[in-house]
Amino acid sequence: xxxxxxxxxxxxxxxxxxxxxxxxxxxxxxxxxxxxxxxxxxxxxxxxxxxxxxxxxxxxxxxxxxxxxxxxxxxxxxxxxxxxxxxxxxxxxxxxxxxxxxxxxxxxxxxxxxxxxxxxxxxxxxxxxxxxxxxxxxxxxxxxxxxxxxxxxxxxxxxxxxxxxxxxxxxxxxxxxxxxxxxxxxxxxxxxxxxxxxxxxxxxxxxxxxxxxxxxxxxxxxxxxxxxxxxxxxxxxxxxxxxxxxxxxxxxxxxxxxxxxxxxxxxxxxxxxxxxxxxxxxxxxxxxxxxxxxxxxxxxxxxxxxxxxxxxxxxxxxxxxxxxxxxxxxxxxxxxxxxxxxxxxxxxxxxxxxxxxxxxxxxxxxxxxxxxxxxxxxxxxxxxxxxxxxxxxxxxxxxxxxxxxxxxxxxxxxxxxxxxxxxxxxxxxxxxxxxxxxxxxxxxxxxx
Amino acid sequence: xxxxxxxxxxxxxxxxxxxxxxxxxxxxxxxxxxxxxxxxxxxxxxxxxxxxxxxxxxxxxxxxxxxxxxxxxxxxxxxxxxxxxxxxxxxxxxxxxxxxxxxxxxxxxxxxxxxxxxxxxxxxxxxxxxxxxxxxxxxxxxxxxxxxxxxxxxxxxxxxxxxxxxxxxxxxxxxxxxxxxxxxxxxxxxxxxxxxxxxxxxxxxxxxxxxxxxxxxxxxxxxxxxxxxx
Numbered sequence: 161x162x163x164x165x166x167x168x169x170x171x172x173x174x175x176x177x178x179x180x181x182x183x184x185x186x187x188x189x190x191x192x193x194x195x196x197x198x199x200x201x202x203x204x205x206x207x208x209x210x211x212x213x214x215x216x217x218x219x220x221x222x223x224x225x226x227x228x229x230x231x232x233x234x235x236x237x238x239x240x241x242x243x244x245x246x247x248x249x250x251x252x253x254x255x256x257x258x259x260x261x262x263x264x265x266x267x268x269x270x271x272x273x274x275x276x277x278x279x280x281x282x283x284x285x286x287x288x289x290x291x292x293x294x295x296x297x298x299x300x301x302x303x304x305x306x307x308x309x310x311x312x313x314x315x316x317x318x319x320x321x322x323x324x325x326x327x328x329x330x331x332x333x334x335x336x337x338x339x340x341x342x343x344x345x346x347x348x349x350x351x352x353x354x355x356x357x358x359x360x361x362x363x364x365x366x367x368x369x370x371x372x373x374x375x376x377x378x379x380x381x382x383x384x385x386x387x388x389x390x391x392x393x394x395x396x397x398x399x400x401x402x403x404x405x406x407x408x409x410x411x412x413x414x415x416x417x418x419x420x421x422x423x424x425x426x427x428x429x430x431x432x433x434x435x436x437x438x439x440x441x442x443x444x445x446x447x448x449x450x451x452x453x454x455x456x457x458x459x460x461x462x463x464x465x466x467x468x469x470x471x472x473x474x475x476x477x478x479x480x481x482x483x484x485x486x487x488x489x490x491x492x493x494x495x496x497x498x499x500x501x502x503x504x505x506x507x508x509x510x511x512x513x514x515x516x517x518x519x520x521x522x523x524x525x526x527x528x529x530x531x532x533x534x535x536x537x538x539x540x541x542x543x544x545x546x547x548x549x550x551x552x553x554x555x556x557x558x559x560x561x562x563x564x565x566x567x568x569x570x571x572x573x574x575x576x577x578x579x580x581x582x583x584x585x586x587x588x589x590x591x592x593x594x595x596x597x598x599x600x601x602x603x604x605x606x607x608x
Numbered sequence: 609x610x611x612x613x614x615x616x617x618x619x620x621x622x623x624x625x626x627x628x629x630x631x632x633x634x635x636x637x638x639x640x641x642x643x644x645x646x647x648x649x650x651x652x653x654x655x656x657x658x659x660x661x662x663x664x665x666x667x668x669x670x671x672x673x674x675x676x677x678x679x680x681x682x683x684x685x686x687x688x689x690x691x692x693x694x695x696x697x698x699x700x701x702x703x704x705x706x707x708x709x710x711x712x713x714x715x716x717x718x719x720x721x722x723x724x725x726x727x728x729x730x731x732x733x734x735x736x737x738x739x740x741x742x743x744x745x746x747x748x749x750x751x752x753x754x755x756x757x758x759x760x761x762x763x764x765x766x767x768x769x770x771x772x773x774x775x776x777x778x779x780x781x782x783x784x785x786x787x788x789x790x791x792x793x794x795x796x797x798x799x800x801x802x803x804x805x806x807x808x809x810x811x812x813x814x815x816x817x818x819x820x821x822x823x824x825x826x827x828x829x830x831x832x833x834x835x836x837x838x
Binding site: 406424438 | 739741756757765771804805819826836
């Protein structure tokens with residue numbers, strides 16, 4: 161009897177409860193799976209829609225770009241010319257932005273990106289030329305014809321892809337959106353897929369391939385460089401060394417101070433000049449210190465610069481973070497501040513020691529210059545500044561107006577409605593060359 | 609009979625396993641909530657908000673205790689929400705709070721908009737554990753790309769470009785960066801470029817990108833090779 165009962169109970173477990181539990185488990189698993197699937201589909205749709213939108217806008221932008229370039233070939237009025245050039249600049253910016261939003265890697269679209277950037281950059285350079293009263297040269301017209309043709313081809317290609325639905329949704333997981341396979345936009349070794357543009361702008365070929373003009377002198381060997389580096393880093397020996405052939409070929413050294421702080425230093429192979437020195441501060445202070453301390457920190461940096469042979473440097477800006485004061489110094493010649501020739505120096509706020517320096521800007525731009533005397537007097541230049549600006553100080557400065565061109569300007573610093581501005585007036589023509597707004601931060605300070 | 613018992617055992621095990629699986633999965637996918645016993649930055653945010661609005665009088669200690677629960681109930685009653693003392697999506701929304709959906713990767717919201725912070729996150733995701741110089745180098749490569757015409761023209765454009773960074777693909781870019789990576793990003797923003805103008809880097813031990821491997825190596829720092837490009 162007892163045995164029978166137990167057997168019956170066993171039957172209930174195997175015949176009823178277990179299958180029931182199984183069914184419940186399977187049903188809930190299926191329910192959960194369906195939900196997850198629906199969610200995944202929703203995410204995928206959202207992502208695909210965003211990609212498609214970006215691609216559609218890219219197509220529209222390319223069409224607009226070609227149209228504007230076409231109009232440019234027949235325009236006669238100077239106003240229309242400038243408006244069109246400005247349009248091209250704007251559209252190319254939008255193109256680049258859309259291009260960065262479609263799922264294609266640098267390998268697929270890098271050159272297309274560069275081309276579109278250069279079209280905009282070139283149009284901007286032409287705008288400046290036109291506003292300065294120069295007319296477009298034959299060379300410019302030739303280049304515009306080429307651009308018109310190439311943009312037309314690209315616009316057609318993109319639109320074709322769009323119309324045959326070749327905007328692969330699979331691209332979400334693949335890196336080949338604009339298919340590097342057919343090499344539409346990747347140049348081969350002997351042949352570029354895009355016309356070369358000759359002009360003066362930040363993205364032009366000549367600028368990107370710019371040589372370090374300030375790197376001069378004899379080649380130095382590793383031993384000589386090490387000797388210089390040991391002295392600069394103020395350390396008895398290095399842990400490791402090597403060399404690198406970046407934009408400025410250099411010897412690199414790495415060392416550790418007794419207190420465990422690390423130091424890295426890089427010396428040019430040509431001339432044995434310091435490119436950069438990087439260590440860290442002993443403390444962690446941040447925030448702007450009092451005026452007396454600011455002066456002391458500045459003096460420490462200036463003394464160090466002059467010991468390295470950098471005379472005639474002027475502090476322009478300082479930042480205070482991670483226990484350091486980072487002070488920017490610009491070269492001064494004939495009373496004019498040369499902003500391109502910039503050296504940054506990091507001073508330890510506790511020890512007043514130098515824990516960092518970066519001379520790359522200086523090495524790239526410093527050459528012997530023939531700075532002219534200003535044609536305009538300071539008063540004449542000041543008359544060109546907006547009446548809304550309460551001028552507080554003024555100076556002469558050589559500022560970059562294009563990557564290869566510098567202009568001597570009067571620099572006027574002043575306030576308008578509590579905001580600080582710097583206005584540059586060309587010392588020869590009286591034209592307003594540049595306007596800056598000063599954004600004060602917790603840790604930054606103009607030290608002009 | 610013996611056969612029957614075998615079946616039963618197997619079936620019970622299977623059923624339990626399946627049920628457990630379902631339970632675990634749903635737990636993992638449920639949006640996180642704040643309730644008694646929760647602690648951390650989100651609780652600090654919660655307590656700060658409640659205190660500012662006068663619902664909470666206790667200390668802001670980042671621990672969800674009975675006092676915090678009372679304050680939450682009070683807030684929920686006042687705002688027509690289910691007064692259960694648990695901060696779920698609805699309550700969080702009413703408070704203007706974002707709850708993280710997973711335990712890892714909640715980021716400090718205060719800096720999330722700044723380029724510097726994004727740069728630091730990418731450095732942390734890509735190069736934590738590398739020598740300091742190597743971390744600055746990764747940040748410098750990103751900034752060199754921004755300056756190059758071949759790449760998008762903003763820090764976020766470069767970082768989120770398709771296929772550009774592994775840390776973006778696998779979500780590590782969303783981790784909270786440490787002080788070292790923030791300092792490395794700051795140093796790079798201030799102009800330090802240990803790579804001297806490089807646009808690419810890869811880990812030779814793990815990279816399978818043939819194009820990348822074919823580039824001349826400018827220098828190596830830690831586990832990464834850096835290249836100027838072609």
